[in-house]
Amino acid sequence: MKLTRREFLLKGTAMFATLSLGGILFTETGRSIFAGGASDDVDEPVLVVVQLSGGNDGINTLIPYGQGVYYDSRPTLAYQQKDVLALDHQVGLHPSLSGLSDLFKNGNMAIIQGVGYPEPDHSHFRSMEIWQTAEPAKISRSGWLARYIESSLRDNANPLKAVQVGAAGSKAFASDKMSFPVIQSLESYHVIDPKTPMMDKNRITKAFLDMYSDQNQMEQLRVVSGRGYEAYKSVEAIQSLTASYANKVEYPKTNFASDLQLVVKLLAGKSGTRVFNVQVGGFDDHADEKEQHARVLTQVDQGLTAFYKDLEAQGLQDRVAIMMFSEFGRRVKENGSGGTDHGTAAPMFVIGGKVKGGLYGAYPSLSNLDNGDLKYEVDFRSVYSTLVDHWLKGDASAVLGKPYESLKFI
Numbered sequence: 001m002k003l004t005r006r007e008f009l010l011k012g013t014a015m016f017a018t019l020s021l022g023g024i025l026f027t028e029t030g031r032s033i034f035a036g037g038a039s040d041d042v043d044e045p046v047l048v049v050v051q052l053s054g055g056n057d058g059i060n061t062l063i064p065y066g067q068g069v070y071y072d073s074r075p076t077l078a079y080q081q082k083d084v085l086a087l088d089h090q091v092g093l094h095p096s097l098s099g100l101s102d103l104f105k106n107g108n109m110a111i112i113q114g115v116g117y118p119e120p121d122h123s124h125f126r127s128m129e130i131w132q133t134a135e136p137a138k139i140s141r142s143g144w145l146a147r148y149i150e151s152s153l154r155d156n157a158n159p160l161k162a163v164q165v166g167a168a169g170s171k172a173f174a175s176d177k178m179s180f181p182v183i184q185s186l187e188s189y190h191v192i193d194p195k196t197p198m199m200d201k202n203r204i205t206k207a208f209l210d211m212y213s214d215q216n217q218m219e220q221l222r223v224v225s226g227r228g229y230e231a232y233k234s235v236e237a238i239q240s241l242t243a244s245y246a247n248k249v250e251y252p253k254t255n256f257a258s259d260l261q262l263v264v265k266l267l268a269g270k271s272g273t274r275v276f277n278v279q280v281g282g283f284d285d286h287a288d289e290k291e292q293h294a295r296v297l298t299q300v301d302q303g304l305t306a307f308y309k310d311l312e313a314q315g316l317q318d319r320v321a322i323m324m325f326s327e328f329g330r331r332v333k334e335n336g337s338g339g340t341d342h343g344t345a346a347p348m349f350v351i352g353g354k355v356k357g358g359l360y361g362a363y364p365s366l367s368n369l370d371n372g373d374l375k376y377e378v379d380f381r382s383v384y385s386t387l388v389d390h391w392l393k394g395d396a397s398a399v400l401g402k403p404y405e406s407l408k409f410i
Contacts, residue, residue, distance in 0.1 A: 044272075044274060045274075045321065045392055046273065046274055046320045047387060047391060047392055048322045048323070049277045050278050050300075050324040051170065051278070051324075052283050053128070053280065053282075054281050054284035054327075055124065055343070056283040056346060057283070057289065057329060057340055058343075058345070058347050059346075059374075060074075060289070060293060060330075060340075061093070061347060062091055062092075062093060062347040063079055063084050063091060064090065065081045065091065066090035067366050069366040069367050073334065076334060077340070085097060087101075087104060087111075087359065088359070091113075091359070094293075094297050096294045096298040097297055097300075098301065099301045099304065100305070103357075104357060107358075108317075108352065108357055109351045110351075110355050110357050110358060110409035111359050112347060112349075112360045112378055112383055112407065113359060113363045113378070114347070114375075114377030114378055115345060115348045115361070115378045115379075115380050116328075116376025116377075116379070117381070118136060120328065120345075120376070122342040124284070124327060131327055132144065132171040132172040133172070134384060134399070142174055143171050143173050143175065144384060144399055144400070146174055146175035146178065147398065148392065149161065152388075152392065152393075152395055158271075158272045158273075160238070160273050161273060161274050162180045162277075163180065163181055163183055163273050163277075164180055164182040164277045165183055165259045165260075165263060166277075166279050167184060167255075169277075183238070186241075186266075241271060244268050244270070245264065246268075248314075249310040251303070251307075252306060254299050256278070256299055256303045259279075260278060260310075261306075261307070261310065263276050264310045264316070267316055268314050275392075280296070280300060282296040282299075283296060283326060285340055286340070286341060287338055287339040288338050288339060289334075289338060300324075304322070311353075317352065318352075319353075320353070321387065321391050322352060323350050323387060324351070325348045325380070328342060328343055329343040329345055330342065330343040330346075331343040331372050332372065332374065333372065343372075343373050343374060345373075345374040345375065345376035348380070358409075360409055361377045361378040363377075364377055379405070381404045382406070384399070385403070386406050386407045386410055387410065390406065390410040
């Protein structure tokens with residue numbers, strides 16, 4: 001018997017996990033890409049974007065222990081030279097970043113110093129929007145990663161070609177043409193509750209596809225219908241993955257680490273995904289920064305260290321580049337609450353088996369400031385351009401609107 005739309009909504013709601021058309025979806029234990037065969041992109045380079053939300057204190061992440069003004073500006077927050085994980089005679093990493101320090105020493109991590117953009121904005125919302133759209137001078141409806149996918153992967157029919165991992169999406173994937181799944185776990189990613197009897201499951205599936213068919217729809221509903229169908233395809237693709245992931249590395253018990261492990265599970269299952277996005281928060285250190293910042297950096301360091309070891313265990317380290325950024329850094333001088341306020345330029349990190357490790361750009365002066373803020377040395381779009389052109393083999397000009405300096409870390 002055919003389900004009416006009303007019956008579908010009444011009977012289907014209880015059987016649905018979290019489905020958002022163009023937002024959050026569902027999952028399952030992994031099985032090798034679609035029923036029709038493996039993706040053509042399973043050996044292509046992959047970019048994993050890690051977003052440090054809240055405005056990470058770049059000065060206490062990549063510490064300029066060779067500049068005396070660092071100690072003058074931060075009487076309670078500065079780290080003594082003996083505690084800094086020195087990278088050269090001028091800069092070193094926060095003591096909580098021992099895993100990243102090892103990656104740097106092994107030549108697998110590039111650090112781009114003093115990254116920012118002209119006329120920086122101190123608002124979390126606006127600055128993050130600028131990084132996610134790569135448009136400092138105007139409000140944009142599209143994200144930079146969406147533009148890469150639209151221009152360079154437009155013929156790629158894989159519904160998992162780009163995946164956002166975690167509890168929320170990013171405007172970097174904002175698009176009027178495509179939608180990209182947001183996946184929290186493989187165990188919960190379903191349209192229909194797996195316990196649903198097969199006959200009911202088939203009826204509900206048919207009703208869902210009928211509802212979101214672009215046939216016989218008013219023009220205004222075709223976008224919604226298309227998003228619904230794309231959502232269904234992404235669930236179908238996840239459920240067709242092969243359970244080929246063998247857990248060989250112990251991950252810390254954090255959401256960030258779990259999100260990174262999900263990336264490896266998808267790649268090991270030959271999902272054909274080319275771009276991932278992962279977020280971790282807790283960096284808005286206006287007060288009591290010393291303990292809080294150390295705690296969150298430890299979470300980042302342990303998660304990324306386990307992730308890289310897992311990539312090596314799966315033989316994936318040469319296929320993956322990890323780019324880590326925050327929407328802005330902090331001001332040079334500490335405030336009266338044992339913290340730091342919103343600033344500007346900060347380091348970016350790129351990690352991978354084929355990354356040319358080292359320090360790139362110049363560390364901004366701590367004394368020649370712009371109203372208390374660091375002056376940026378490298379435009380963040382140069383980092384994006386380098387990754388799009390030289391790693392993802394895409395068209396950076398189509399993504400960014402014009403050419404930018406190419407850096408040498410790839």
